[in-house]
Amino acid sequence: MSTFDTPSRPIDFGRIESDELVALVRTAPKAELHIHIEGSLEPELIFDLAARNGVTLAYPSVQALRSAYAFKDLQSFLDVYYAGASVLLTEQDFHDMAWAYLKRAAAEGVVCAELFFDPQTHTQRGVPMGVVIQGLKRACDQAQQVWGLRAELILCFLRHLTEEAALQTLEEAMPYRDHFIGVGLDSSEVGHPPEKFARVFARAGELGLHRVAHAGEEGPAAYITAALDLLKAQRIDHGVRCTEDPDLVQRLVREGIPLTVCPLSNIKLCVFPSLAAHNLPGLLRAGLVVTVNSDDPAYFGGYLNENYTALLAAHPSLSAQHMWQLLRNSLMASFAPPALKLQWAQRLDEHFAAGARG
Numbered sequence: 001m002s003t004f005d006t007p008s009r010p011i012d013f014g015r016i017e018s019d020e021l022v023a024l025v026r027t028a029p030k031a032e033l034h035i036h037i038e039g040s041l042e043p044e045l046i047f048d049l050a051a052r053n054g055v056t057l058a059y060p061s062v063q064a065l066r067s068a069y070a071f072k073d074l075q076s077f078l079d080v081y082y083a084g085a086s087v088l089l090t091e092q093d094f095h096d097m098a099w100a101y102l103k104r105a106a107a108e109g110v111v112c113a114e115l116f117f118d119p120q121t122h123t124q125r126g127v128p129m130g131v132v133i134q135g136l137k138r139a140c141d142q143a144q145q146v147w148g149l150r151a152e153l154i155l156c157f158l159r160h161l162t163e164e165a166a167l168q169t170l171e172e173a174m175p176y177r178d179h180f181i182g183v184g185l186d187s188s189e190v191g192h193p194p195e196k197f198a199r200v201f202a203r204a205g206e207l208g209l210h211r212v213a214h215a216g217e218e219g220p221a222a223y224i225t226a227a228l229d230l231l232k233a234q235r236i237d238h239g240v241r242c243t244e245d246p247d248l249v250q251r252l253v254r255e256g257i258p259l260t261v262c263p264l265s266n267i268k269l270c271v272f273p274s275l276a277a278h279n280l281p282g283l284l285r286a287g288l289v290v291t292v293n294s295d296d297p298a299y300f301g302g303y304l305n306e307n308y309t310a311l312l313a314a315h316p317s318l319s320a321q322h323m324w325q326l327l328r329n330s331l332m333a334s335f336a337p338p339a340l341k342l343q344w345a346q347r348l349d350e351h352f353a354a355g356a357r358g
């Protein structure tokens with residue numbers, strides 16, 4: 001059974017032909033809620049920044065680096081991802097990385113992007129917190145001015161490090177408190193359960209920050225429950241393993257907790273053997289607030305629209321109404337003010353209504 005929201009105006013979804021649907025989705029207003037900005041570093045930019053900063057890379061060419069993008073699991077990806085991020089040194093570098101992503105996002109119809117960043121990956125190498133945050137923030141402000149794209153930052157803690165390190169990172173970021181809207185939890189999941197970070201998430205809550213956490217990507221459904229109960233997570237990043245606990249699925253539906261699902265990422269990191277085997281359509285049909293996202297687009301073979309397009313190609317049973325619901329979920333699951341979310345949702349409805357008129 002499917003659960004659908006009601007559009008703000010009648011939309012005859014049945015009139016939208018399947019060959020028109022891809023174009024309609026690609027041009028629709030949408031939000032991206034699960035993108036690691038360091039995962040948007042294209043190999044060409046990695047080489048440009050390495051040359052600019054005199055950093056020597058372990059790979060002789062762009063092609064050699066790209067050919068290393070064959071991953072067997074999350075950890076094999078993270079090793080390459082952290083190596084790529086080592087070229088980022090100056091405020092301009094962080095700006096240029098975020099700007100390159102936001103430019104692509106704007107061209108894909110993204111009206112709201114909530115960007116994850118990993119400060120510890122940089123502060124550990126001696127890059128000051130202010131350099132990281134101010135460079136990223138400058139690009140976000142520019143995106144608002146140039147395209148009206150609302151871009152916000154979410155500070156992620158690396159879960160393979162200690163909670164003390166996370167607490168210290170949060171303190172270091174306090175001079176820039178108004179530059180980010182929330183905290184997240186990423187990096188190696190298995191063996192680093194949410195409970196390890198209960199205190200730092202409680203502190204973030206006291207500071208009025210939003211809270212999200214990666215859970216149920218490679219880790220078990222119990223990590224999702226712990227992220228809800230112990231971290232007070234408002235969204236779950238990935239969450240695809242929730243189906244292993246039917247009670248948890250019911251709870252996620254009841255509480256309307258959004259899942260930021262990343263189809264191409266899940267294939268590249270072998271969470272599912274193929275896109276056709278991905279459980280996203282089942283999650284949607286179960287009434288979960290599923291959203292589509294790119295995760296680390298430079299590494300996983302596609303930005304946001306490629307994720308929507310590949311998903312549709314692999315699951316022809318996904319209807320125009322399903323795609324509308326996914327797009328609407330992305331807008332409504334953002335941390336933007338409710339009035340703005342409604343405006344975006346109305347724009348989405350206009351877009352689909354025009355598509356249905358042909």
Ligand code: HPA
Nearest residue numbers: 036186187188214295296
């Ligand atoms: N999972 C966990 N940590 C990450 C990811 C991911 O997909 N991408 C970047 N850091």
Ligand code: ZN
Nearest residue numbers: 036186237295
């Ligand atoms: Zn992620």
